[in-house]
Amino acid sequence: MLCQKCGHKNASVHLTKIINGNKSEIYICEDCARENGELDFPLEGKFPLYQFFSGMMGMNVPGGDAAAPVPATVTGIQCSACGLTYPQFGQIGRFGCDRCYEAFGRNILPLFRRLHGNQKHMGKIPARAGTNLKLRKKIEQLKLELQKKIAEEAFEEAAGIRDRIRELEQKLVAGGETDA
């Protein structure tokens, strides 16, 4: 069947309009429909991603996921920097600012796991913000080592490690100051 509007393309859209009880039907091609603005809704494939989010945010996740929040406790969460509330985030599917990530804390981790299958960044680390991060990672690692040495009762080695941790921590503080 040819488009009833332009008459030269195949009609692929069947449009039924009911305006004040008057029903009109027309068969048109996709181009004409789009140009008419008739396709400005679901057919355009614009189902917004964020509609999935509220589901993924654990709001309707059956119990068992320890990190899944209970709605009643979640609704009160708000980012103190930009004022976005957790339910609002669920609606618009966008964070308001970088502080929202901290504010929503553990609640959003299931969302990341569902979207990415993961919740830990493994990629590039910015050079400046990164020096601190690298230091912290090193300190973390040394602390683990320290525990191990203490458990082994290798106190001399442990003391050496403790001193290195102190040294790095001082560096971290100094670095933090120059950064700010």
Added chain:
Amino acid sequence: MPEEKKHPDRDQQDQSESFFRDDTSAETATPPPLVREPDKQAAESEKKKLEEITSKWMEGSGPEAEIVISSRIRLARNINGFPFPPLASDEQRQKVLSIAQKVLEEQKEHFSDMQMININNLSPVYRQVLVEKHLISPLQARENLAGGLIIRADEVISIMVNEEDHFRIQCLLPGLQLGRGWEEASRYDDYLEHSIDYAFHDELGYLTACPTNVGTGLRASVMLYLPALVLTGQINHILSAVNQVGLVVRGIYGEGTEMVGGLCQVSNQITLGQSEEEIWHNLYSVTRQLINQERKGRQQLLNEQRDKLADRAGRAYGILKHARLLSSQEAMQLISDIRLGVDLGLLHDVPVGILNKLLVLTRPGCLQYLKGRNLSPYERDLERAVRIKQFLP
């Protein structure tokens, strides 16, 4: 690091002038005179407009260019402690623009061949042209908010300011060049970070407005031309396999657009938990497989249906050369048919670069920009046919 190509001064100058030229005329939709006189000035400005519309990625050059039209790397970055653009006030958005401007001025050595355009100053038609050239997003073109586009003279590197994130660094190259794209984009990322405190989280990486971009903020994509997979009926089977390895397939004009004539875009979906190299390598190796499959498909078609294919390409050429009304979808399909004929050596004298350019040139925004006024859909179909006839050798 490969040395950047220096472009002749003339090009740069043309560009800096022409971004604003004639934009206003596109908005005032005065009816055209019934008889058009070809005047020299109009021809000059038309030539200039055509140059503006064409981009490097349309050249039809680069590795695997007969199947991979272009490669794109995009990095989403935000400023520490600033509301993300969707929730920012106009004042805050202006602040981000001025920060961007300051970076350009501070780092002349890195940004001297770049300029910042204020999106608000552009006509709707010109914004549409930028969307069709894949330099700004439909979102940015649509909303009348303070937004910018920082763009290098060769248009390979561009940075959207105040789109969904404060900065979206893009590297767009012809052919399959994801590795180089990543290197270049990452280099500009380093430049920006030199002057800007990024929103970065130890565990979650780069923080973005949308949770689907968090982590690396990296979207790698390739624009592919897979006509043989469509003609041999393998495409759906293959694309569903592609979906299973964490990649998304869509039409070449982004979300919600359809695949026409074997043209499609494949990109990564996951941004968190993988390194940048893993992400683009994954896309790269899948693209390699698609290239192999497509090549096999082409060979098979050539062996079994040589005459049919030649006929198809010849007919497409005939229609494009003589049609008076062409919808964008029909044009895309026919251009695709010709291209397959050219690639397989069944049709001569049509450079692939022209076909790539036609794909963009025949989009609504470009047609209207060239014409210098708004066109109704019907007028666009007329104009499209005229342009194609003019450009096909």
